[in-house]
Amino acid sequence: MIRTRFAPSPTGYLHIGGARTALFSWAFARHHAGTFILRIEDTDLERSTPESVEAILQAMEWLNLEYDEGPFYQTRRMDRYKEVLTELLASGHAYHCYASKEEVEIMREQQRAAGLKPRYDGRWRPEPGKTLPAIPAGVEPVIRFKNPAEGSVAWADLVKGTIEISNAELDDLIIARPDGSPTYNFCVVVDDWDMKITHVIRGDDHVNNTPRQINILKALGATLPLYGHVPMILGADGERLSKRHGAVSVMQYLEEGFLPEALLNYLARLGWAHGDEEVFSMNQFVEWFNLDSISRSPAKFNPEKLLWVNQQYLKIADNDRLATLVRPFMEQQIGPLADSPALPEVMQLLKERVSTLVELADAAHLFYRYVEPTAELLEQHVSAESLPALQQLTAQFSQIEWTREAINSAIKQAVTDSGLKMPKIAMPLRVIVAGIPQTPSIDATLMLIGQSTVIQRLQQQLGKLVN
Template sequence: MTESTASPSSSPSASSSSPSAGSAVVRTRFAPSPTGFIHLGNIRSALYPWAFARSKGGVFVLRIEDTDVERSSDASVEVILEGMAWLDLDIDEGPFYQMQRMDRYREVLASMLEQGLAYPCYMSTEELDALREQQRAEGLKPRYDGRWRPEPGKVLPTPPEGVKPVTRFRNPLDGVVVWDDAVKGRIEIANDELDDLVIARPDGTPTYNFCVVVDDADMQITHVIRGDDHVNNTPRQINILRALGHTPPVYAHLPTVLNEQGEKMSKRAGAMAVTQYRDEGFLPEAVLNYLARLGWAHGDAEIFSREQFVSWFDLDHLGKSPAQYDPEKLKWLNSHYIKTGDPVRLAALTAPFMAALGVDVDAPGAPDWVGVVTLMKDRAATLKELADSAVMFYREPAPTAEELAHHVTEAVKPAIAALRDALTNVDWNRAAINPVFKQVLAAHTLKMPVLAMPVRLLVAGTTHTPSIDAVLELFGKDRVLSRLANGIA
């Protein structure tokens, strides 16, 4: 095999060796179809082969299976690439696009026809439908009956004029297709259960199962880790691989990811695009951690780093049962990573959410943005929530008349005035602000909430804030003194 470069236009060449035997290096692939946005269930099928390749020092290939021209879109490709980049699922080769490999597929098709591994079939769609209807009526499994399959001594019908044939693979008539699935265990399918698969349409364009086989062979894929909706395709792909002289890769078919209602996760059932999690303020490390546990486990470990995941990952601990998406657990994980995250990085990631709210965190005289994030991050489950809670530091307070009447009473106004006066002459940090509160509370025989609540309301516009001394420190002395004075005027 000629090594390909990691560019969209690169294309691997044919290889006479088998996928598994031809390369001592583990080679995995992610092969999405860009017929809709990629959701968490899809991206898990990228995470596991990526992790396996990284854990084994192997190669991770991205292949875009875009032969469904009517449904494929550049926008869907962009979501795939953006989602993988956001999660830092770096690729070693590709992306390869199947539509750019049509000459290669036609080359293999011509060779198979020449070798008798495939044959033209002139059976029309109407004839095939009628045959299947008859078979169902007779209690038989609907299937192509091989009427155009060449056999020794068999006389084939005369090809009808003006009809372009499909190309069918000559599937073995007897024997069993067997593979040891890394997730499901040993699977056996009798060849007499499989009919001769169409591998090219009348216009000569190859079909999905054929393209996959050629790609996996040319790219020397050693391990195919994919969803279990492909199990039925596997025996056909194995037979074509073997007919072409290749040893099949190791297959690992992952159980379905279910949504909150216990149905298969899909865009039709309300699944979000991976990039939407980014736009909702989730951290990539939290999503990666969550996805890793959505069908794989390392003991009881719930929270782990990317590096730990790669070092621990293997195929032996992939789950055999469907995994159910739990948005609350994902939020819990995200809040953990926000709480423990570097404030400088979190500040940079949250700034766009503030900008979306009309706030410039770097405006002259604005509160220290990293300081605000440091104070507020313990209370947020997403970066969006963090931004929503941080807005109070950058906007004028606007408490309602009812709130003011309830908290800024005539009885507490003298204490607020005393607090303002006492704060005028202190160094502006929470260590100095805190004792002033205690002194005023003692002098006016008040409890902290009675004074802190109105001060919060007047300065921040809300009674829900972290520790009042830390909040006042970030607002700045001039702003605090001015707002307290206006509040009791």
């Protein structure tokens, strides 16, 4: 049974890189009919906050990345960590170290000065025939893992291929602080062991942690998971992704009017591909997903491509759903909406013209809030030669059935009778009825605004112009 996990630290919002890691871990579990687990790694008490936990949970819910188990919190598992620490001390795989932070820093400065890699020198590491220093009074020790001194750690990384690191490169990791609280790498090992994680899919910034975690797992006699380290996401300029590239909270994309399925689709294509497929459902993604297709090179985040993907999803989105999503954006700006026209019908008309829900809301305003045309717009678009045709059209509008087809026929008749070109009629209509010179198709726009409203606005504005 495949078991994967997503294990964010709640020291901030869930960002793009974390969301992609969650997506890949979720999809791998779903592809294999396995289990996806959410674990909150909150042992960094100084930086972890309840607000960050809530932000992560909200983002996971919005993205529809449903987890089968969890969320599990490391801070609620302290007794288990202490139990395993005791086991490691008893088996000789861990030991107490009384070196102070100052001693360790001096040690490392001396090593750097000698051109050596800074590392703990093992002064408190117990070895056969070695005499340890006298235990200093009043010093609470840390607990260090006794890393193997010889050999190497190798694993067949599911993304990067075989990776091997010499144990000589690894010093004895602190696995518990002086107050007894366990450290990150130790908690991760115990959690992955207890939760029977079979596949660890995470960013390649964790590659250096992996050999340490493998050695601890071996010391515990635990079954090793398989590891897959996904290359990082870069900005379009090749630099590490940051806020200036769009690396913001996942929930900000909600605020900016992106659909969650569009964001997931885009994230899936950041470093993974299935042929030339660009737009696909999450069901398709789960069916196609495998770790072999993940690129070994960093992916580049492209905000314009994300907008394009979102636009494709808006075009095919259900109109009732779009109406529900757009309404809060509109009401925040213009207040409660009138009952007419029906918002889903407005969505149908506008959704192919926009890239975000915010743009969709802005475009829909004209059907619920009338902004009278400025004198400059009227002077620019309503000419003396078009006035008679517009007056004739106003009269005709009051006599027809208010359908798109009938409106279109009436406008074409006015064009024929007046001898003017279509823009000479359509542009003034837009300006007078909608207050702006550009709208969707004029017949569809007028139909949705409504017969009585259209006639009233035409009569009002034309009356002013004639007088």
